Amino acid sequence: MIPQSFTLFGHECKVVFVDTLDGGDSCGEYIPMENEIRIKKNMPLSIQEQTFFHEVFHAMLGGLGYEKLNDNEQLVDQLG
Numbered sequence: 001m002i003p004q005s006f007t008l009f010g011h012e013c014k015v016v017f018v019d020t021l022d023g024g025d026s027c028g029e030y031i032p033m034e035n036e037i038r039i040k041k042n043m044p045l046s047i048q049e050q051t052f053f054h055e056v057f058h059a060m061l062g063g064l065g066y067e068k069l070n071d072n073e074q075l076v077d078q079l080g
Helices: 045-063 073-079
Strands: 005-008 011-018 028-031 036-040
Touching (some): 011 045, 028 045
Antiparallel strands (some): 005 011, 028 036
16 A cells, blocks of 8 residues: 655655656656655556655665665666
8 A cells, every 4th residue: 555645764755646747658756855756646556556665765765865776777676
């Protein structure tokens, strides 16, 4: 189950389901300045859940300052 929000590094991060994303064919995105994860809603639940965790790992790695790891989509996808 995907929460509507969660706390990360002491800040509330919202989860929003959207029809489209700016990232083209992406399934989701993390917007750091808005503390928001956006997930496409027209996908199977299992893909939405994997996308949620993928974006959570982006938020964690970016927040910890691990930019090289954060940019490694293969790693982030496998962690998700």
